[in-house]
Amino acid sequence: MGVNIFEFILLALRAAIPAGTPLLYGTLGEVYAERSGVLNLGVEGMMIMGAVSGFAVAHTTGNVWFGILTAALVGGLLALIHAFACITLRVNQVVSGLALTMLGLGISGMMGKRYVGQPLAARLQPIHIPGLSDLPVIGELLFRFDILVYIGILLVPLLWFLLYKTRLGITLRSVGENPAAADALGVNVAFVRYAAVVFGGMMAGVGGAYLSVSYAPAWIEGMTAGAGWIVIALTIFAIWDPRRALLGAYLFGGVRVLQYRLQPLGISPNLLNMLPFLLTILVLWISSGEAARRHIGAPAALMTPYSREER
Amino acid sequence: MKAPHIRFERRLSSPPGLQVVALIVALLLAMITVGIIFYFLGVNPFVAFQRIFRGGFGSLFGLQETVTKSIPLMLAGVGLTLAFRGRMYNIGAEGQLLMGAVFATGVIRIVPDWPSYLLIPAMFLSGFLGGMVWAFFPAILKARFRVDEVLTSLMLVYVAGELVRFLVYGPWRGTDTRGFPITDEFPLASHIPTLAGTRIHYPTWLLAVLLAVMIYVLLTRTKIGYEIRVTGENPEAARYAGMNYQRVALLVMLISGGLAGLAGTGEVAGIHFRLRPPEAISPGYGFTAIIVAWLARLNPLAAILTSFLLGGLLVGGDAIQIALNLPAATVQIFNGVILLFVIAADLFAQYKIRLEV
Numbered sequence: 141m142g143v144n145i146f147e148f149i150l151l152a153l154r155a156a157i158p159a160g161t162p163l164l165y166g167t168l169g170e171v172y173a174e175r176s177g178v179l180n181l182g183v184e185g186m187m188i189m190g191a192v193s194g195f196a197v198a199h200t201t202g203n204v205w206f207g208i209l210t211a212a213l214v215g216g217l218l219a220l221i222h223a224f225a226c227i228t229l230r231v232n233q234v235v236s237g238l239a240l241t242m243l244g245l246g247i248s249g250m251m252g253k254r255y256v257g258q259p260l261a262a263r264l265q266p267i268h269i270p271g272l273s274d275l276p277v278i279g280e281l282l283f284r285f286d287i288l289v290y291i292g293i294l295l296v297p298l299l300w301f302l303l304y305k306t307r308l309g310i311t312l313r314s315v316g317e318n319p320a321a322a323d324a325l326g327v328n329v330a331f332v333r334y335a336a337v338v339f340g341g342m343m344a345g346v347g348g349a350y351l352s353v354s355y356a357p358a359w360i361e362g363m364t365a366g367a368g369w370i371v372i373a374l375t376i377f378a379i380w381d382p383r384r385a386l387l388g389a390y391l392f393g394g395v396r397v398l399q400y401r402l403q404p405l406g407i408s409p410n411l412l413n414m415l416p417f418l419l420t421i422l423v424l425w426i427s428s429g430e431a432a433r434r435h436i437g438a439p440a441a442l443m444t445p446y447s448r449e450e451r
Numbered sequence: 452m453k454a455p456h457i458r459f460e461r462r463l464s465s466p467p468g469l470q471v472v473a474l475i476v477a478l479l480l481a482m483i484t485v486g487i488i489f490y491f492l493g494v495n496p497f498v499a500f501q502r503i504f505r506g507g508f509g510s511l512f513g514l515q516e517t518v519t520k521s522i523p524l525m526l527a528g529v530g531l532t533l534a535f536r537g538r539m540y541n542i543g544a545e546g547q548l549l550m551g552a553v554f555a556t557g558v559i560r561i562v563p564d565w566p567s568y569l570l571i572p573a574m575f576l577s578g579f580l581g582g583m584v585w586a587f588f589p590a591i592l593k594a595r596f597r598v599d600e601v602l603t604s605l606m607l608v609y610v611a612g613e614l615v616r617f618l619v620y621g622p623w624r625g626t627d628t629r630g631f632p633i634t635d636e637f638p639l640a641s642h643i644p645t646l647a648g649t650r651i652h653y654p655t656w657l658l659a660v661l662l663a664v665m666i667y668v669l670l671t672r673t674k675i676g677y678e679i680r681v682t683g684e685n686p687e688a689a690r691y692a693g694m695n696y697q698r699v700a701l702l703v704m705l706i707s708g709g710l711a712g713l714a715g716t717g718e719v720a721g722i723h724f725r726l727r728p729p730e731a732i733s734p735g736y737g738f739t740a741i742i743v744a745w746l747a748r749l750n751p752l753a754a755i756l757t758s759f760l761l762g763g764l765l766v767g768g769d770a771i772q773i774a775l776n777l778p779a780a781t782v783q784i785f786n787g788v789i790l791l792f793v794i795a796a797d798l799f800a801q802y803k804i805r806l807e808v
Contacts, residue, residue, distance in 0.1 A: 181601065185787075221791070228457060231794040234540050234601060235745065239794070242738070243787030249780025250492045361778060366609050373602050410617035417606040421588070421598075428598045447459060 160393025162347040166371035167385040169343025176336035177316040177441040181237025184368025185244020187348035192248040194349025215345020223337040230445035264354035316439035319446040477796035506770025507763030521762030523714035525659040528743030530710030537703035538683040543604025544711040545737025546611035547582035551712025554581025582712020590704030594697040612729040643721035652721030
């Protein structure tokens with residue numbers, strides 16, 4: 141073997157980290173939304189809308205940051221629909237999220253038609269970190285990503301700290317665990333939930349944009365290809381903790397890479413394409429067992445609309 | 452000081468007339484919303500709607516195609532009314548449909564020489580089994596291990612799609628297909644009869660209507676149907692009443708999966724006479740069936756009607772795709788918007804809503 145184990149791990153990470161980055165953004169956002177008590181199954185729709193709008197704006201303006209910003213706004217806007225339906229109108233969260241995904245897939249298909257096959261001049265470029273990027277081997281393999289990868293990594297401790305160590309985080313968690321008690325303490329339950337869901341949508345939008353302005357970089361109809369659903373599963377795998385979201389996202393990024401690496405061995409690409417989805421089922425199964433054993437689980441008020449009259 | 456807020460008062464009873472009015476208003480509002488979205492995407496909504504209506508309902512040919520497409524929607528949709536009533540969110544009907552198609556095709560590969568009266572029922576049975584198998588995994592994971600069935604059933608849609616692709620690109624690819632990823636054409640004896648000059652494979656339609664009635668009777672007139680409804684409306688109460696959650700969960704999932712499998716069988720044995728790549732077999736019937744079920748307010752009999760409506764929308768959607776050069780995903784806009792307005796309509800039928808300032 142010409143490649144030693146150390147080099148192999150680095151190579152795997154180099155490929156897995158960018159592949160897992162859209163999942164990381166999506167999962168971090170969904171963790172916050174679900175912590176507030178709102179399940180949003182619309183991640184796939186918000187991601188694909190982020191991908192198409194991010195690409196469209198980056199392509200038109202020539203500025204990739206306008207694209208990413210637009211993707212965040214579009215994701216947030218879609219999430220706002222879900223928030224209004226679930227928080228204000230108190231409709232079924234599963235169905236509303238599903239509707240959002242359908243809507244996103246439909247609109248993105250129509251919006252993106254003119255961008256199919258278009259090159260992107262303003263793609264996100266790898267950044268050079270003085271010192272680190274110049275390290276031999278490691279520098280080349282691990283410190284030549286684009287900025288969204290690093291922001292994603294930095295968001296993990298930041299969002300973890302916010303969630304567990306600040307008043308804001310306690311408020312968010314209490315709204316998801318016991319909204320009546322939070323309400324009694326003067327917390328505006330609806331507002332907190334709106335904010336968390338919209339934040340989740342913005343993150344999903346950025347995750348989608350990462351696909352179209354950096355990872356691909358191109359617009360392909362349906363390019364999220366189920367990533368949004370894997371995000372929902374990763375949120376459960378992460379037991380609603382940003383730190384485990386990082387682990388899960390890169391793990392699934394690694395699976396994506398494995399798919400391509402195994403193909404030359406003569407295994408049918410169709411069978412390999414099943415891998416992430418089968419693994420998702422397995423991970424959900426394991427997570428639910430772990431949750432039962434350790435008596436941890438979803439936020440208690442997840443999927444339960446709150447109203448003062450009916451508490 | 453009190454902030455303005457919306458108050459909900461549950462109605463003591465929800466009059467059926469109000470429910471129908473709420474649904475019609477919801478559909479109208481959904482159409483207006485889709486029109487606005489179309490406008491912003493650069494498509495003239497009036498032209499689009501005219502084409503959709505003319506395509507789906509405005510001609511004899513259009514109506515025939517609408518009925519043809521309503522068949523898989525009805526089968527899968529009726530199954531979903533049962534699953535959703537039992538609060539099992541089977542989102543994977545699309546995958547179960549594809550597995551029905553695979554299992555039906557399997558029969559052809561094993562006993563291609565059987566006569567029609569054996570072959571067609573065998574295909575339907577096998578297709579039902581295929582759908583059931585695919586629904587079994589999410590069902591047992593939910594019933595035994597509390598694994599969320601939304602995600603598992605949906606993941607299996609992707610897996611089923613890849614399996615179909617694997618089969619038609621690989622071991623099952625036909626010999627007379629000039630390189631296309633399809634199986635050989637099924638023997639004539641396996642072709643489900645159609646109404647002369649149309650693609651309406653009427654035995655499947657009759658089967659779908661029969662099953663809609665049967666599921667309705669099951670839900671409203673039997674003990675297990677009562678258990679399903681109680682479990683769906685209030686799982687806690689069902690448990691206290693000694694009802695077997697696992698049994699209900701498995702039953703509704705397996706039946707709904709089986710019905711989706713029948714839909715897949717009808718497509719390969721009544722329309723295509725081959726197994727093809729997944730997107731050729733189904734333009735998302737399994738997902739549109741969710742709207743069929745919800746629009747029917749989870750009433751299996753009403754699903755007969757709503758499947759016709761959404762069948763027409765699919766046909767109309769095809770028409771505007773061709774006429775206005777739109778992508779296949781366009782229909783999903785309708786799906787999403789209609790679904791949103793329909794669940795909102797449920798709410799208006801069940802609650803009095805006032806804005807208090």
